[in-house]
Amino acid sequence: MEFIELSTDCYYFKSAVNIGYIVNNDKSKGMLIDAGLDSSAAKKVIKQLHSxxxxxxxxxxxxxxADHFGGAFYIQQNVDVHTIAPALEEAIMRNPILEPIYLSQGNFPLKEMRNKFLEAPSIRVDELCSEGSLESFSEVQTIHLPGHSYNQHGILFGGTLYAADAFLGKDVLQKHKIPFIVDTSKNIETLEKLKEIDVEGMVPGHGNYVTEYKDVIQDNILIQESITSEVHNIINHSGGSGISFENIVAAMLTKYEVEPTNLGAYSLFRTAISAHVNQLLEQKSAVYKITGGIPVIFSAAYKA
Ligand SMILES: [Zn+2]
Structure with missing residues (x-):
């Protein structure tokens, strides 16, 4: 984990999951932006800041x-920190079983879904945020970035935007193949909004700090749009017989050569692909009918 200074008072710990760090003018306050996957990441961060x-x-x-707040419990146990999180996201941080629950489509999750990648230790949240400013750290601006998650927020400070998972860095974009999102149209709106923000650079949750962020964000938009259009093609090609949700997921995983080996990994892809199906249903480009106990999706052309 490398500790990188981006500009005066703006830093980040570069890792598989980046952790941002900012400090105010008189060095009386310092804020971590996310906490990494687990206590071992958090321990390294605390040690570095101390040194x-x-x-x-x-x-x-x-x-x-979980990969963004798994280390938060360790930080709260060892440092007197004031913890801030967006509304709704905060409910999951206090009740982290909600993540494997929603990935299990509402069921109580299987034991194998309750691992550190999908369920972090519960944390205390002291302050809720919405877009604007923070009561306890008025030097920063919070930016609403939904789509990857329900109510994700980034932090703008000193010419750097810590964008969380609103976009993926160029180096990791290809690796993810079908990036995780929960809402396609909100995700695209967020990406368009990010392109309009004028800063020196942005730190994504995964990938390198980037100054040419408009290009990377545009790549993220193109990938998301091509995934929507692939899903649309699969539905259109199913003709008058339609296709089930599960078979759309199967066709997409085959097309993108993704082979999840367990239900946890599968559920992440299923959620992302379902976001694109839902978008087509919302736009009325596709319709569904429950036949023989199976929700079947049809192209809007077959609406009868
Ligand atoms: Zn995320």
């Missing part, structure tokens, strides 16, 4: 995915 004599007083969690 650089940088303050740690605030912890901001961008969204309730």
């Amino acid at each position: 650089e004599k940088l303050p740690l007083t605030h912890l901001f969690i961008t969204h309730a995915h």
Whole structure:
């Protein structure tokens, strides 16, 4: 885990899951943006800040995915931090079983779904945020970035936008193949909004800090749009007989050469692909009918 200074008072810990860090002018307050996957990541962060004599007083969690707040419990146990999170995401951080529950389509999750990648330890949240400013750290601006998660927020400070998982870095975009989202239209709106924000650079949750962020964000838009259009093609090709949700997921995983080996990994792809199906249903480009106990999706052309 490398500790990188981006500009005066803006830093990030570069890792598989990036952790941002900012410090105010008189060095009386320092804020971590996300906490990494687990206590081992958090331990390294605390040690590094301590050795650089940088303050740690605030912890901001961008969204309730276990790889972003799994280290937060350890931080709260060892440092007196004021913890801030967006509304709704905060409910999951306090009740982290909700993540494997929603990935299990509402059922109580199988034991194998209750691992550190899908369920972080529960944390305390001291302050809720919405878009605007923070009561306890007025130097930052919070930016609403939904789509990847329900109510994700990023942090804008000193010319750097910590964008969480609103977009993936160029180096990891191809690797993810079908990036995780929960809402296609909100995700595209967020990406368009990010392109309009004028900053020196952006730190994505996964991937490198980037100054040419408009190009990377455009790549993210193109990938998402091509996934929607692949799903649309699969539905159109199913003709008058239609296709089930599960078979759409299967066709997409085959097309993108993704082979999830367990239900946890499968559920992440299913959720992402369902976001695109839902988008087509919302737009009325596709319709569904429950036949023989199976929800079957048809192209809108077969609406009869
Ligand atoms: Zn995430």
